Amino acid sequence: ASGPVCQAADISRIPLKTELCPKPAEPLKPLVPSKSKLATIEAKRIMSVLDEAIYKVELVTLLCDMVGHPEALVEMREDLAGALREHGALCQALQDSVGSLQEKARRLQEEEDAEEAWLYDHRLSMELHKASLPMLMQQVRDSTKNILRLLASDPQATKFLQMQAFRRSTGAQRFMEGLVELRGFLFEKLLTSPMQAREKAQFLQDISRRNQRNQEAIDILQKELASRQKNRDAEVEKENFVIQELKNHLHQVLKLSEHSLLRTRQEAERQQKADFRASQARLAKTQQEILVLRSQYHNLVSENHEAEQALRKKKYKVETEVENWIQKYDMEMSEKQEEIEDLETVHLEEKLQLEELKQRYEVLVEEFNQIRAEREISSKKRLEAEREMLRMVRAATLIQAVWKGYLVRSMLRFKKRKKRGKGQGKGKGK
Numbered sequence: 001a002s003g004p005v006c007q008a009a010d011i012s013r014i015p016l017k018t019e020l021c022p023k024p025a026e027p028l029k030p031l032v033p034s035k036s037k038l039a040t041i042e043a044k045r046i047m048s049v050l051d052e053a054i055y056k057v058e059l060v061t062l063l064c065d066m067v068g069h070p071e072a073l074v075e076m077r078e079d080l081a082g083a084l085r086e087h088g089a090l091c092q093a094l095q096d097s098v099g100s101l102q103e104k105a106r107r108l109q110e111e112e113d114a115e116e117a118w119l120y121d122h123r124l125s126m127e128l129h130k131a132s133l134p135m136l137m138q139q140v141r142d143s144t145k146n147i148l149r150l151l152a153s154d155p156q157a158t159k160f161l162q163m164q165a166f167r168r169s170t171g172a173q174r175f176m177e178g179l180v181e182l183r184g185f186l187f188e189k190l191l192t193s194p195m196q197a198r199e200k201a202q203f204l205q206d207i208s209r210r211n212q213r214n215q216e217a218i219d220i221l222q223k224e225l226a227s228r229q230k231n232r233d234a235e236v237e238k239e240n241f242v243i244q245e246l247k248n249h250l251h252q253v254l255k256l257s258e259h260s261l262l263r264t265r266q267e268a269e270r271q272q273k274a275d276f277r278a279s280q281a282r283l284a285k286t287q288q289e290i291l292v293l294r295s296q297y298h299n300l301v302s303e304n305h306e307a308e309q310a311l312r313k314k315k316y317k318v319e320t321e322v323e324n325w326i327q328k329y330d331m332e333m334s335e336k337q338e339e340i341e342d343l344e345t346v347h348l349e350e351k352l353q354l355e356e357l358k359q360r361y362e363v364l365v366e367e368f369n370q371i372r373a374e375r376e377i378s379s380k381k382r383l384e385a386e387r388e389m390l391r392m393v394r395a396a397t398l399i400q401a402v403w404k405g406y407l408v409r410s411m412l413r414f415k416k417r418k419k420r421g422k423g424q425g426k427g428k429g430k
Helices: 003-008 026-031 041-067 078-110 116-152 155-163 170-191 194-285 290-429
Strands: none
Touching: 041 078, 041 116, 041 170, 078 116, 116 155, 194 290
């Protein structure tokens, strides 16, 4: 009964979302169906029913926009055009009824504080309006079925409806896409045998378990690496803080020594200038007493020389202290450098451990590839066994057919001989 509609539907232009890849990736081979065409008549009937439903939905979703274009109804038959106009009127009446019902509900929500009698009347009218909707919806359903029957009997009108650039609503387009996607899923499901479905589920479970185990190992290693990096950064930051404090202390010591040396030099220069002025004044005043004061001058020179020696000793002492501080700084820096080298040694050891872990991971990857290759070999052997069984079944069927034919021919020959024997016996009797 559904033959004409199925023949009119252009199934080739419906995109399948489960088209099989010609060369699937080797690791995903258990996930790809081994067949590309439906083998059983039941599966073909299921796909035919779904294709017919998609085709009818495609036509029904174009009807509303077609009714809005009266010029498109001119080229159709009178009964089909009348049915389309009646369908458009019913759809418009249903939309108007639903819109008015929504408007009444909105007004009822806005005017909740109105009089009780008005609210009661308004609700009663809404209930009556709702009661009339099922009958109108049933009329729209009957009109849709009638139009589909008329289109099934008129292929030219169906082609004309498909060729016109009518627009579908957003909801209808989404519904069509959902049906096409359902067809793809159903097509893939019908191509997959129960054994392949079990293998696919087992394969996915194995992959998820391995992925979970690998992820747990990676998380543990990442946490250990993060903790060790955090400890190392804390130690390096602590050592940098100590080095910075030592540098600041050394800078302060150098600054204090320079300040004290400058102050000593300034005092010596002031003292020397004062003595020179005093001697010049005395020389100017007492030219006559120069011989007497010469001895005093020599005494002053000797005193100044001793003061200079004392200052030189003080300067040497300060320089010696500075050298001692520098040596102490160098010793401490060498110790810190040794500690840094020890830390670098520890870092190299941890790096070697990381390389070992990487090698273990590569070994695991090789084992995984080997297991996958073994599974592929076993699947190929299983396919070969199935093919051999099919050949044996076909051979047995052929042998049985030949034997049955031989038995039938033997029986026919026996019957012919028996009939001939009876005929000869009657002739002799006469």
